[in-house]
Amino acid sequence: MELFTSPMACSLAAHITAYEAGIPLQITYVDTRAKTTKDGRDYRAIAFNGYVPALKLDDGTLLNENPSVLQYLADQNPEAGLAPRWTDVRRYEVIDALNFLGTELHKKVFSPLFAPAMPAEGKAYAKAGAQQTFDALVRRLGDGDHLVGDRFTIADAYLVAMLNWCPFVGIDLAQWPKLASYHKLHLARPAVAKAIGVEMAERARRAA
Numbered sequence: 001m002e003l004f005t006s007p008m009a010c011s012l013a014a015h016i017t018a019y020e021a022g023i024p025l026q027i028t029y030v031d032t033r034a035k036t037t038k039d040g041r042d043y044r045a046i047a048f049n050g051y052v053p054a055l056k057l058d059d060g061t062l063l064n065e066n067p068s069v070l071q072y073l074a075d076q077n078p079e080a081g082l083a084p085r086w087t088d089v090r091r092y093e094v095i096d097a098l099n100f101l102g103t104e105l106h107k108k109v110f111s112p113l114f115a116p117a118m119p120a121e122g123k124a125y126a127k128a129g130a131q132q133t134f135d136a137l138v139r140r141l142g143d144g145d146h147l148v149g150d151r152f153t154i155a156d157a158y159l160v161a162m163l164n165w166c167p168f169v170g171i172d173l174a175q176w177p178k179l180a181s182y183h184k185l186h187l188a189r190p191a192v193a194k195a196i197g198v199e200m201a202e203r204a205r206r207a208a
């Protein structure tokens with residue numbers, strides 16, 4: 001299997017999941033602006049929309065959305081508990097969380113804040129959305145440290161990957177102490193720290 005990722009993008013969640021589940025992957029870095037892979041391939045010819053993550057399976061199938069990529073990886077090693085089994089209602093809670101994160105947090109809050117062409121009014125709207133969405137996440141976590149049940153799942157991997165972006169878009173996570181402590185707790189997980197270390201090293205190589 002080959003995972004197409006860009007350093008510290010949302011695809012970090014898949015990288016974390018692979019380490020959590022002990023799944024060996026070939027990692028291919030993508031320049032999402034140039035739409036090329038590190039080894040010089042045209043990324044749009046690999047992933048139709050040019051987005052990461054993409055996961056190329058050994059039979060050539062390409063999965064190209066966080067929910068499918070993350071669930072596929074989690075299902076390769078169910079014992080790791082990164083997604084409940086399909087007969088468990090909690091599986092649908094994980095899907096619920098992935099969808100919330102992908103739409104309300106990723107696309108409604110972070111994507112406009114990162115977009116250079118977004119006018120100030122659009123950024124202000126996204127910031128207001130951040131307040132609402134982060135408040136909702138605090139309610140969703142309640143007294144717990146996980147989005148679903150009482151263990152780390154792929155939904156947490158996705159949220160942790162996005163919380164890393166807060167300082168780059170002017171969101172001070174300290175306004176939500178619950179989310180700040182959630183982020184700190186999960187950053188200390190060995191698989192999370194390893195994936196971030198590997199991707200930050202790639203980022204430093206790019207910048208050099």
Ligand SMILES: N[C@@H](CCC(=O)N[C@@H](CS)C(=O)NCC(=O)O)C(=O)O
Nearest residue numbers: 009010032051052053064065066102
């Ligand atoms: N709908 C996709 C969105 C993935 C996405 O937004 N990826 C970003 C990186 S975090 C990307 O590749 N952006 C490239 C671009 O905007 O051209 C998913 O949920 O997986």
